[in-house]
Amino acid sequence: MYNIQGYFEAETVKEAVDLLAANPNLVVIAGGTDVLIKMHHGQIEKAELLSIRKIKSLEGIEKLEDGTVTIGPLTTFTQVANSPVIKENIPVLAEAALSMGGPQIRNVATIGGNICNGATSADSASTLFALDARLKLQSPQGERVVPIQDFYLGPGKVDLKPAELLTGILISPENYQGYAGHYIKFSMRKAMDIATLGVAVLCKLKEGRLFEDVRIGLGVAAPTPIRCPEAEAFARGKDVSRETIAEIGKLAVKATRARTSWRASKEYREHLVEELTQRALKAAVLKAGGGEVA
Amino acid sequence: MGYSIVGESVKRVDAVAKVTGKAKYTGDFLERDMLVGKILRSPHAHAMVKNIDVSKAKALPGVEAVLTYRDVPANKFATAGHPYALDPAHRDKEDRTILTNKARFVGDAVAAVVATDELVAQEALKLIEVEYEVLEPLLTPEAAMREGAPLIHEDCPRNIVSSAGYEIGNIEEAFKESDYIFEEEFETSIVQHCQLENHISIAYVDSDGRIVIITSTQIPHIVRRIVGQALGIPWGRVRVIKPAVGGGFGSKQDVCLEPLAAAMTLAVGGRPVKLELSREECMIDTRTRHAIKYKIKTGVAKDGKLVGMHITAISNTGAYASHGHSILMAGGSKFRILYPMKALKYDAYTVYTNLPVAGAMRGYGSPQITYAVECHLENIARKLNMDPIELRRKNLVQVGYVDPLNGNVVRSCGIRECIDKGKELIKWDEKKARYQNQTGTKRRGVGMACFSYASGTYPAGQEIAGARIVLNQDGSVQLQLGATEIGQGSDTVFAQMTAEILGIPVDMVHVISTQDTDVSPFDTGAYASRQTYITGMAVKKAALEVKEKILDFVFKMTGIPAQALDIKDCNIVYKHSGEAVMPLAEVALRTYYDLCSAHPITSDTSNNARVNAFTFGVTFAEVEVDVCTGKIEVVEIYNVHDSGKIINPQLAEGQVHGGVSMGIGYALMEQMLFDEKTGKPLNNNLLDYKLPTIMDIPEIGVAFVETFEPTGPFGNKSLGEPPVIPVAPAIRNAVLDATGVAFNRIPMNPQRVFEKFKEAGLI
């Protein structure tokens, strides 16, 4: 039984942000798969909920004329995984979406909720980091657009200002065109599990043998999702070889801030970062037409 | 054997009710004016309640009662689902009260609230003020047995519940005779049943002043007795109803909620009270599987014959004894039949700690000891450069063997055939050869393990079962049992047995699935893989009695001697020719309405089975080990069982599928974790506790070697628990085969595998 003290539904973004501005206690609920769990565990008590499920403008995926792919925050993981736009243009995001939860959860959980929940383990986040996604945020004061890297502030903490709503996820063409990607969710179970480590790698090859660009997004390697700047800088212009990839794996660890918990030790997490970054990159190279790296 | 219904995969009698949602579980009972009960749990692993102030909670609107240890009877009682022992020396340890003033684990029930709904109850819990005097938490058996450690229960020096063991032969002499001696240590972890339906009870006082408890249990008749004991009231004043149950695996072979639920309804003038645990509560305050540490020393002759074995087992039973030492003793007695040796010494210590209570769980101590012994034998075989299967074969039991301590006899034994079949199914020899000298990241290996188990508890426990059959006017029957259907399919096999004997189809056997201690025959319930074997005997007896009465009735009607008659396809027939004499329905109708001779036919039978039957089987597993990440994947797995005659192959396969899945979780993933300093549970939810999903379980191969067990009602022996028993050691032995690394501790989860591979230089 949930202690829900009030329940509101908005049909437009404006209505929603006005309600939020009028009542700072309101908690936005989309699919509810994080909010209700938090209520069950007592992390949110006596909530007043604002459902945004009826705001049609927040749904759906589109490719704009300039090539920008926009994803509405209310888009469910099932919709992301099945979207022709995503599958054609950014298949790695569909992969990541499919690794999430199980079919029932993917049918209700939204990508916006995944981001706004602020978890480092969010299965969409590492890929969106690698894609340099930008987030459109709306409040009664107006709209702003921020890079996803700046949006994540700490564990469970995101840069949502009072009365602000996430209204769109933008991926511009220079960030996906020409790239191939691969996502590895390393978890204890094959479904219904939180990642021990999430590794999203994008790469762009020159003549099939040089790394023109490599991007590495990691989840659960630090309090927030992260990129691996040193490894990425090292990769640029290097030949595609076992040695280069091994070095990229090593350098990826430098960006991490893993810690020991009962779930896994720091040493093991770092080992996984090194190993799985290489594996993901090798798989991405293959998809980019670069041939197999043993 | 010429059976026509026994041995067939007939559809479960409860299939439609369950898949359509019509089957009624405890939570589906919506009693009028029902209140909700909630438990206040100790945040400390070991603490005295110095003071407890409930005034604020009581004042909260909607709160009907607040209970502490002062408000409930102080009777000490035992909770284990065992038959009552008339001899006080054989009773389970009575160490519990309904609520406690001494918290013995994080989650121990120190107070309770009854309120109009869950939210009010939850709110009221927060208003109860408890002052604790915190004591040192004892979280391992070593800490608890230490000289001078505080006592968790005052009457158990060094916190040892029992240290009873046994010695067969003379172990020291056996070691002297041996050519080699091997010594090793093994360790298993605390795991939880995670049955689908959480624990739930509803209690109220009926119009006659009796306490009625609707509850999700495996053992309704035992619950009645224990509630009587806990409340200090005559047992006949308690009525227990067991509706459909969504699994138990042993966690409901124990009395967890019912005494408190009864105390709650008494506190509110008999109004119905629902006491339902959340998953998080279920995982800490019902029961767990004992973590056990083994030291094994084994003497072996040059030819691989086992000469003697000395096992020291230390079992962590948690805060209350529950099934306590019975688990160590049952494990220690059921495994030993498999490889008879000259000498076997078993030193067994069951120790209290300040952790959740361990109790019965599928296999009852056997998965633990089988893990230790089957890993140990694998290691010995490797050291002797012997084929591990050969080593086992050299030592296997033969038909006719009599257990030297309890006198149980091996009357049927298909273990050799099980091994043959398993080897063939997994292509053992081919794979053994193929997987030598691997160096890659992903390495494969094959492994196997054997087990022996019993069918019921005799002679350690009494084995009594009841069945009642009523012949209806149309020739169908009502079958009533004290044995409980908890998902395993027992109602269906009992219907098959009845139909087989009475010559009617299964759909003419109406099984009363609900047990109600007011009306159901006496039976102790679902545990020890006993029901198809033990209750089956009672069902057979009752059905034969009904048949005899029917044929007698026909004799009176027709003058044809009963011995010349049989019942086939709903007809009375001549035995010799099969020629129909008259329809069964006609006889049945006359038993009710014949003006002269009417005498409706019933049988109300009890059977005290003073016998037991050994079952055997193997797991063969193939794994793929990712050497760089520590991930182990089971790629193929086969369980082959000798459970005697298989009554219903499809249901039997279902038991094996479930058991193997549970075994895979035990081997690779599952473990309850606690803060090492405070004893606080870290993962008592299904996200953090890694119960495998269907995606983590490969296709499971199942085969049976059908021996005929002469003591079984239809040649059958146990199958409920056995499938889980040999799985973990088989997987572990396959990992050893793949990597050369011997894990002597489960689960082999990636973190642990990583550490061990680093140690071994693989990473």
Ligand SMILES: Cc1cc2nc3c(=O)[nH]c(=O)nc-3n(C[C@H](O)[C@H](O)[C@H](O)COP(=O)(O)OP(=O)(O)OC[C@H]3O[C@@H](n4cnc5c(N)ncnc54)[C@H](O)[C@@H]3O)c2cc1C
């Ligand atoms: C069984 C189960 C399995 C799961 N498995 C996974 C998994 O494998 N991987 C994974 O990453 N997660 C998993 N999750 C977590 C969860 O499902 C995801 O994070 C999901 O994407 C959350 O989306 P939602 O729509 O349900 O969010 P909600 O619970 O509705 O909201 C989450 C948070 O975001 C805020 N919010 C939502 N939408 C907006 C918006 N448009 N603007 C501003 N704030 C907003 C809410 O206020 C809340 O704080 C699982 C959860 C469950 C219950």
